[in-house]
Each structure stands twice: as C-alpha cells, then as structure tokens.
Amino acid sequence: MKAILLLKKIQDTRDAEILCSTCLDQLAQFVDLELDGQPVDDRMPQFKHHIGQCKVCHDEYQLLLDLAAMDRSGHLPTLEALQQEFLI
Ligand SMILES: [Zn+2]
Numbered sequence: 682m683k684a685i686l687l688l689k690k691i692q693d694t695r696d697a698e699i700l701c702s703t704c705l706d707q708l709a710q711f712v713d714l715e716l717d718g719q720p721v722d723d724r725m726p727q728f729k730h731h732i733g734q735c736k737v738c739h740d741e742y743q744l745l746l747d748l749a750a751m752d753r754s755g756h757l758p759t760l761e762a763l764q765q766e767f768l769i
Pocket residue numbers: 700701704731735736737738739
C-alpha cells in the first residue's frame with residue numbers, strides 16, 4: 682500500500698517544483714493568506730503542491746498555521762506554557 686502512495690506522489694511531480702528553502706521562505710505569506718480566507722490554491726499553487734509532497738515542510742506549515750491561528754484569536758500561549766507542555 683505504501684508503494685502505491687509513493688508511486689502516486691512520483692506521478693504527481695511537476696516540471697516546476699520548488700525547493701524546501703523556497704517553500705519555507707513563502708510559509709508565513711501562505712499562512713497569512715490562508716487565514717485571511719484567500720484562495721491559496723490559485724495564488725500559490727507551487728507552495729500548496731510542495732507541502733502535499735514534502736512531510737518536513739508540511740509539518741512546518743501545520744505548526745505555523747496553528748500558532749498563527751492562536752495568535753489571531755488572542756490565545757497565543759506564553760513561552761513558559763509551551764515549555765511546560767513540551768518540556769523544551
Ligand atoms: Zn519541503
């Protein structure tokens with residue numbers, strides 16, 4: 682089953698792929714657009730495609746999205762609370 686998923690991802694590669702460094706440079710912009718309700722699939726299609734292919738960038742995206750959503754709602758945890766939760 683995993684081989685089928687891997688083959689699907691390989692088939693789904695595109696000619697104009699972006700690198701992880703480019704993806705991470707655009708991460709904050711993408712999250713802001715998404716939280717603003719903008720059509721991110723149309724505005725940043727290469728970024729969206731990359732996070733669908735790359736687990737590292739997808740994890741970074743998910744983390745920033747969660748933090749940005751908390752920040753916008755005014756419920757951003759303090760550094761002390763994060764340290765206690767994750768035992769950094
Ligand atoms: Zn990546």
